[in-house]
Amino acid sequence: MAQTASTMLPLGTLAPDFSLPEPATGKTVSLADFQDAPVLLVMVICNHCPFVKHIRQGLTQFARDYQVKGLATVAFSANDVANYPDDSPARMAEEASRFGYSFPYLYDESQRVAKAYHAACTPDFFLFDADRKLVYRGQFDGSRPGNQIPVTGADLRAAVDAVLASQSVSADQKPSIGCNIKWKVGAEPDYDPSR
DSSP, rough: OOOOEEEOOOOBBOOOEEEEEEETTTTTGGGGGGTTEEEEEEOOOOSSHHHHHHHHHHHHHHHHHHTTTTTEEEEOOOOOOOTOGSSSSSHHHHHHHTOOOOOEEEEEOOHHHHHHOOEESEEEEEEOTTTOBEEEEESSSOOTTTTOOOOOOHHHHHHHHHHHHEEEEEEESOOOOEEEOOTTTTOOOOSSSTT
């Protein structure tokens, strides 16, 4: 199983804008839809990645736990569906329904949003404060398929707790590890997603 790490976008980066379709509802969801949220989590996930499957239930519970505390959560998939049909919009809608996603799961067909976030892997996490400045990017927790560490979301939970308490998020942030984003031929990013 190949492993790719987060690019670790610089802290303080403003949340790149997006406006993407949600296959489950047919609606378009944009960054502006979350303007009143005190904290925003943007996740890059997909259906078929074993790293995402490994944390999926914990991630679903995490989103539910923090939604009531004010966290807005949105996810998108940017994989090339021509070569990875399990990540197609229809399958995304099935995935959201089957696992009870309480957050929008959007489709980045052009892969422009993934590039704007310097996304490299699935899962990849980007946490923004009320000013939409990046305060955390990194792993959900230390659990990986096969390493026997429980899925708790400890790293991301600590970061969200800090933002909600108006405290600084620790700068000691470990990259997320996962499958590389499946870029379309000729559409590979100009940043190095393998660093």
